[in-house]
Amino acid sequence: MTDTADKPIAFLDLAAQQKRLGAGLRQRVDAVFEHCRFVMGPEVFELEAKLAEWCGAKECVGVSSGTDALQIVMMAENIGRGDAVFLPAFTYTATAEVPLVLGATPVFVDVDPNTFQIDPTHLKARIQAVRAAGKLTPRAIVGVDLFGQPAPWQALRTIAQEEGLFLLADCAQSFGANLNGAPLGREATATTLSFFPSKPLGGYGDGGAILTDDPERADLYRSLRTHGEGKTRYQVLRTGMNGRLDTLQAAVLLAKLEHFKDELARREAIACAYDAGLKESVQVPARVPGSESAWAIYAILLKNSAEREALQARLKEHGVPSAIYYPLPLHKQPAYEPHHDGAALPVSEDLAERILALPIHPELTEAEVARVIAAVRG
Ligand SMILES: *Cc1c(COP(=O)(O)O)cnc(C)c1O
Numbered sequence: 340m341t342d343t344a345d346k347p348i349a350f351l352d353l354a355a356q357q358k359r360l361g362a363g364l365r366q367r368v369d370a371v372f373e374h375c376r377f378v379m380g381p382e383v384f385e386l387e388a389k390l391a392e393w394c395g396a397k398e399c400v401g402v403s404s405g406t407d408a409l410q411i412v413m414m415a416e417n418i419g420r421g422d423a424v425f426l427p428a429f430t431y432t433a434t435a436e437v438p439l440v441l442g443a444t445p446v447f448v449d450v451d452p453n454t455f456q457i458d459p460t461h462l463k464a465r466i467q468a469v470r471a472a473g474k475l476t477p478r479a480i481v482g483v484d485l486f487g488q489p490a491p492w493q494a495l496r497t498i499a500q501e502e503g504l505f506l507l508a509d510c511a512q513s514f515g516a517n518l519n520g521a522p523l524g525r526e527a528t529a530t531t532l533s534f535f536p537s538k539p540l541g542g543y544g545d546g547g548a549i550l551t552d553d554p555e556r557a558d559l560y561r562s563l564r565t566h567g568e569g570k571t572r573y574q575v576l577r578t579g580m581n582g583r584l585d586t587l588q589a590a591v592l593l594a595k596l597e598h599f600k601d602e603l604a605r606r607e608a609i610a611c612a613y614d615a616g617l618k619e620s621v622q623v624p625a626r627v628p629g630s631e632s633a634w635a636i637y638a639i640l641l642k643n644s645a646e647r648e649a650l651q652a653r654l655k656e657h658g659v660p661s662a663i664y665y666p667l668p669l670h671k672q673p674a675y676e677p678h679h680d681g682a683a684l685p686v687s688e689d690l691a692e693r694i695l696a697l698p699i700h701p702e703l704t705e706a707e708v709a710r711v712i713a714a715v716r717g
Contacts, residue, residue, distance in 0.1 A: 347658035380586035394524025398557035401584030405533025459494035484513030487633035512635035616712035
């Protein structure tokens with residue numbers, strides 16, 4: 340406890356972030372208060388164009404959250420009762436929640452023990468098992484770029500094509516990452532983003548977007564985000580939802596996008612410092628070959644849950660925050676367990692016992708990064 344005089348380090352520091360962003364942020368927000376077009380104002384369309392440009396996608400549709408983005412994409416494919424949606428067991432709850440809300444069944448797939456990404460071999464086996472059981476119709480695969488690194492997209496595309504399944508990329512944690520030199524955002528037929536404040540490109544509230552190269556699907560997404568409207572506002576063509584991106588969030592995100600490249604570089608520098616400082620003491624995250632992570636989360640692996648508990652306690656004493664993403668694989672969550680077919684998912688279960696996330700945000704100072712490293716090494 341040599342450093343109790345030091346102030347606790349923040350896991351996420353939105354106040355310091357606002358200070359760093361400076362006047363540009365206030366100007367963007369003030370402009371919205373001036374024009375008062377709080378719903379579908381010009382900032383929404385400006386942001387959509389800039390996000391599409393960032394990754395080279397043809398279309399971008401701003402929506403109310405990453406969860407609603409997933410829902411709109413699945414509604415557009417008419418995914419519902421009797422359908423199976425394949426997704427990793429080790430991910431955030433929203434990925435599994437949406438198929439269930441639509442009456443479909445999530446089918447959990449295990450992940451790679453080193454990269455934590457969905458395991459294509461197990462995915463193939465799960466699809467075949469569902470076909471053989473004959474109860475559900477396989478419809479879609481959701482690839483999740485967990486913690487900011489890419490899912491195995493090449494393999495997922497091959498499987499989706501062979502099996503005739505829709506491929507959706509849940510890019511909630513990975514917008515800003517690259518694969519083979521290209522920004523993520525065009526790996527699947529549709530890609531969903533989240534702007535929840537803790538994501539690499541986070542707003543100051545909820546928000547999300549859908550990217551696609553298919554103009555017909557983009558039109559469908561636009562209709563679905565506004566109550567299924569047609570060419571005029573009072574023509575209702577289909578059952579939709581209130582899923583629009585708020586103008587104020589778009590304004591915040593436009594201001595933040597100006598700093599996004601620098602923030603990604605800072606996250607990468609912190610990850611490199613952690614790698615170098617920690618690799619002798621704990622298992623540091625494996626890099627997906629050919630990729631640059633967006634570093635939504637920097638997660639280390641301990642030997643077992645007792646070791647993790649002891650480390651968390653020691654970090655706390657030193658004012659170093661840590662978090663567990665995720666303490667339970669989804670098939671073990673009370674809400675999802677009844678929908679799980681009982682398949683063994685040992686890697687997801689093992690990771691949930693041993694994983695620990697360290698702070699990684701652009702506001703961390705060099706001194707704080709050094710403090711985190713020293714505290715983990717003990
Ligand atoms: C955050 C997240 C979502 C949901 O995004 P919200 O904007 O919070 O609704 C979906 N999938 C993954 C993998 C996420 O991390």
